[in-house]
Amino acid sequence: MDEAFILVVDDQMNTIETLGEVLGDEHDVHFALSAEQALSHIDRKLPELILLDIMMPEVDGFKFCEIIKSKLETRDIPIIFISSLSSPEQETRGLEAGAVDYIIKPFNASIVRARVHNHLELKRTKDLLRVLSQTDVLTGMANRRRLFELLDQVQDRSLRLTQPLSILLIDVDSFKQYNDLYGHISGDVCLQRVAGVIQSSLRSVTDVAARYGGEEFCCVLENADQELAIQIAERIRSSIEALQIPHLNSAVTTCVTASIGVATSSAASRIQHAQLLMNADKALYAAKDQGRNQVRHASVNLL
């Protein structure tokens, strides 16, 4: 197993030293003598696993576990309690608080090593499954499921920060004819190239691209008003055309092109994301209707 970053939280130096000896050969083990120190460690770098004492001054292990489990960024870090509290009630309380395991002190070194190993393996498998369940296999982009999660998060943040939010729906033109003429495998390669161009046309930190469906992509543009969203959409449209992927059966021209529908939720209004997608979809259909290979915004006269 690859080395893991493990955080030991315990106010007793002797436990810390022993766990360092038990796990230090295989893993990158860091220590915190209090919950407060542990939180500042976690702020700097997320551990893969936390070994946690219960009886600590100020914030005890149960409370600390609650804090970790309440935050989106930290709630998936497995916690193993290591405590001299040996009653079934305490152990139950620890497991019910969200810990994956409970080891009673004094502990046996090889059992601690084995349990840590097993929980790290489980955590890595879970992480991998999560990534796979959120990723589109063909393009490596976020898939539709991930898109909806991201939209929820971005929408909450936009409302909190009173920022506008825009989305783009991008649909490759005459793609059925592309598949018919060049074959499905070439169609897949074409979608991969279009996906690559979409991703490289976005602002790196604030924008997300996802595969929405077959030959349709969706971009979520945080803090982008109508003008900026149209500008980004236009950049994507022209970059797809600039790929010059031959398409002799296109209804538009002799290469692959795309139509793009744009919708914006202004800083002042709270539009549900289903409505935002619907608006972008209407704009996309207007773009198709008016000849394809163009960008349309869901301005008032479309809605």
Ligand SMILES: Nc1nc2c(ncn2[C@@H]2O[C@H](COP(=O)(O)OP(=O)(O)OP(=O)(O)O)[C@@H](O)[C@H]2O)c(=O)[nH]1
């Ligand atoms: N190669 C390939 N084709 C796909 C994939 N997903 C969907 N498609 C194809 O995409 C085509 C979409 O066709 P339509 O919805 O009729 O749209 P279109 O031909 O692009 O027409 P317009 O959108 O009106 O320009 C269908 O033929 C699907 O089979 C995929 O993953 N790979």
